Structures are given as structure tokens and as C-alpha cells.
Amino acid sequence: MLIRRPDPIRPSQITPEQHYLRRRDFIKAAAGLSAAAIGTGLMPGCELGVTEAAPIPKPNAIPDIRKSRWSTDAAPTEYKHITTYNNFVELGDGKSAPARNADRLRTRPWMVQVSGECEAPGEIGIEDLLTGFPQEERVYRFRCVEAWGMVIPWVGFPLRDLLRRFKPTSKAKYVAFETLYDPNQLPGQRGRLYDWPYREGLRMDEAMHALTILATGLYGREMPNQNGAPIRLVVPWKYGFKSIKSIVAIRFTEQQPPATWNMLQPDEYGFYANVNPEVDHPRWSQKQHRVIGAGLFAPEEPTLMFNGYGDQVGHLYANMDLRRYY
């Protein structure tokens, strides 16, 4: 006789408390919306959600966050700016579209596949990424190649802690990353301007550096979708486009992996993309940047070599011509 055990319930399947407490509102909203939709002859395809009266719930808080000595003491950019001024073409064009379309992205369930030149390839779920690694607060400067900057209080853990679990071999010279590909959730991927999915890569020593983190949240809470939920890379000494969002795959490679912006415009965006005020973008200067949220009359800030992390990462590029390897 076959006795079938039910599948264990995963933490990600548990209804969040704030939704549970408002379940009757949800049902009323669903009934009301269906009636309205049938009444007006429209049938929305999107999910029925929270009632208009209740505000959008903030992401869940991440427990037990430790401080880190790598944090800057510069004042962080306001949460509202970090979460409404985004380059995330998959969720829409322009800076404000990603926040508007954020609810299209489903971040549970979420698995990250790890493969390539390693002894223990496998996969890991977002729950394990949140609970299996001590989460730290890393307040990092963030510098976009478009010449604007923020200070972001990320929550995350060192990438190397994850990579070591999968035992990269000596053939692993680079680490490649890939974003989710799903045009239903990410409508920007229906366009052909970019070669989807978004891809990025790091040299092995860059990936194993203490500053490089996988970020699970910001301001003490889980990552908002428009910032690359549920898990993204943050490499603070490089231009922002290297900090790939919504990662589903990590691969150890022997050759330098493809990187989206580098493929799109190779003479403007290099593989290394280190923040460097001495090497201008072909079409604009990189000597300074605008501080997001600083207001109409705030002056631009001078851009620092390696975004101010030169003491920590300069040695990685000691013998490299950074004008050639931009």
C-alpha cells in the first residue's frame, strides 16, 4: 500500500501576516471588482489585489541584519527615490515605469541555478538565500554610467559565501549571471532592442571580493521589485549596469562571459566598467555626477576613482590599462 506523504510546506508558501489579516477585504474587493468588471463589460486580465482603501504593503522586514564595516557613513538616498528612479527596461522605459509596473513580477517561488566549472552544481531557493546566509547592511555608493549617483543601504551577503558552496574549480576564471526571461512578467522583454535575457559577468577575483554582494533587500526590508527583486548583484566600484537584477542563473566560466551593454555598444560600455573619472564615456564626461534627491540647486559631486573604493579594489587592476579596459 502506498502511503503518500504531503509535500512539506515551504516558508515562501505561507501567507504573509498582513494579507492574512485583510483576507476578508481581499474577498470583498475580488467580488466588487468582478461585479464592476462584468457590469462595465471589461474583464481585466491582471490579478485582483488589495482594496483601494488599504495602502500597498511595504516589503517584509528582514530579521537579524548585522552592520558591516564596509558601509559608508554618507547619508543614504531617500527610499522613495531609490524605489521610483530606476533603470529596469524589462519593467518599462524611463525612470518611473519600473515602479508602476512592479507588481507584474512574481518573486515567489524563485530558484537560482548554479552551474559551469564547479564540483557541486545545483540550485538554491530564495528562502535559503534569505535564511542560509547571515544578512548584512551594506550602505554603498551607487554610480550609474549616465552620471547620477545614490547612496543605497542594501541588505545582502558576500557573493563569495554563495559561490564557495558550489565549489568552483581552477578552470573557473569568470562568473556569469543571468536575469529572469519571461515577457509575461517583464513586458519590456517583448521588445527587440536588447538581446534578452540581461546578462553580466565578473572576473573571479572581482566576484570573490569582500565588497561584492548578493543583495536581498534595502532599508532593512526585502527588495522591491523595481530594484531587482528578489536577489541581485551589487558591485559598488563599477557602473550600475554591472549590478544585474533579478538573478536566476549563475555560471562559472573559463572565458569572459557576454555582458548585455558590452554587446549592445562595445565602444561605449566595457566588460570591466570600473567607475573612472579619468576615462570619459565617448559621448559624455564621467568626471562628476548628479546626486539623486539633492534638489534643484545642488551642485554635482566629483566622481571618485573606483567610486571611492580604490583602497579596497585598486590592487585588482594594478597592471591594467584602464583606458583600454574600460
Place this chain on the structure above:
Amino acid sequence: MRTSKPHRIVQVGKPIVFLLCLTPLAWLTWRLLSGEASANPIEAIIHGTGNWALRLLLITLAITPLRRLTGRVWLVRFRRMLGLFSFFYASLHLTAYLWLDQRFRWHEIIGDVVQRPYITVGAAAILLMTPLAITSTRGWIKRLGPRWKTLHRLIYPIAILGILHYWWLVKADWREPALYAGILSLMLLARLPTKRWPWPRRCTPRAEPSSP
């Protein structure tokens, strides 16, 4: 020069068009005051004013083809206002760049104009637009006579420079500048000799200078 009696449509239409041309400025002001553009207000101003300078320029260029297509001569009476509003937004765009973005650091500004092609063509566009704005009055039309038409033909290279300025500054999404380029091409094509086109041909009134 004989001035014609203002057509009723023009009398009513001009204040309306004037207010419509001010709405982009009102909307931009609202965005700034409400905090909606508070992440990067300087970028909002520069992009907003630049976009509307270009759009109004294309609308101005659409007047002549529309006149030929519909035979409605009074459309031409709106052309100066639209052209001047394009110059108005271009001037705000330049002011925002010089004051808010560059804070009147002339050394950097000259460096930009010389080293950054997209700024070179932008500077050229507004420089060329200035004499057109100054000579838009009836007094100047009279003073320059047939040379007025020649001078105002500069609007074509100005439009091309303006679109190049936009095209060369976008990161990767060329769709909007490409759209403007497409519209400009249509406007230029529509100016080919009317013998080739089946538009109804009407006389131009003597009080209006004929289109360049």
C-alpha cells in the same frame, strides 16, 4: 503693406493656441512643485523643455504642408506663434543647462561645446534659431523683404541639428529621436513642388510672406 482683417478663426484660435503652448510649462512646473520630479529635477527640466522645443518645431514645420493639403490659408497665421514657442522652450532648455546643470562654469561649458558632438550641434541649433526669433516681427519682414524668406530657410538645418542633438544623447533607445526624424522627413518631402502633388492649390494672401 496692407494688413488683412483678422479672420474670426484666427481671432479665437490664437489665444487658445497660446494657452495650449503654455501647458507643457505648466505641467513641468506642477511636476516640480508636487515633488513628482524630485529625484532628478534638473534632468526633468532639461529633458522636458528640450522635448517640447523639438515637438513645437515639428508642429511649426507642419503648417505649410497642412495649408497645402487643406487649402486653409489661415493656418499660416499660427506659424509665427508656434515657432516662437519652440524658441521659448529651447531658451529655457539652454538656460537650465547653463545655470542649473553647469552653474555658469564657462570653462566647462566651452569644453562641452567643443568636445561633445551632441552639445556642439545643440549649441549650433539654438544659435541659428536666435536671428529667426528676432526677425519674426512684421517690421523685420518688411525690412528684409525677399531676404527674409532666405534667412528663415535656416529652420531646416536647425531642425536637423535639433534631432541630431537628441539622437546623440540617448543611451540606447533611439525610437523617439527616430520618430522625430521620420516626421521631419515627411515635412520636408511635403514641401516638394506642388505640381507633383494632387493638393488643391489656392492663392496666398499678399499680407503673408510665402513659406520658405
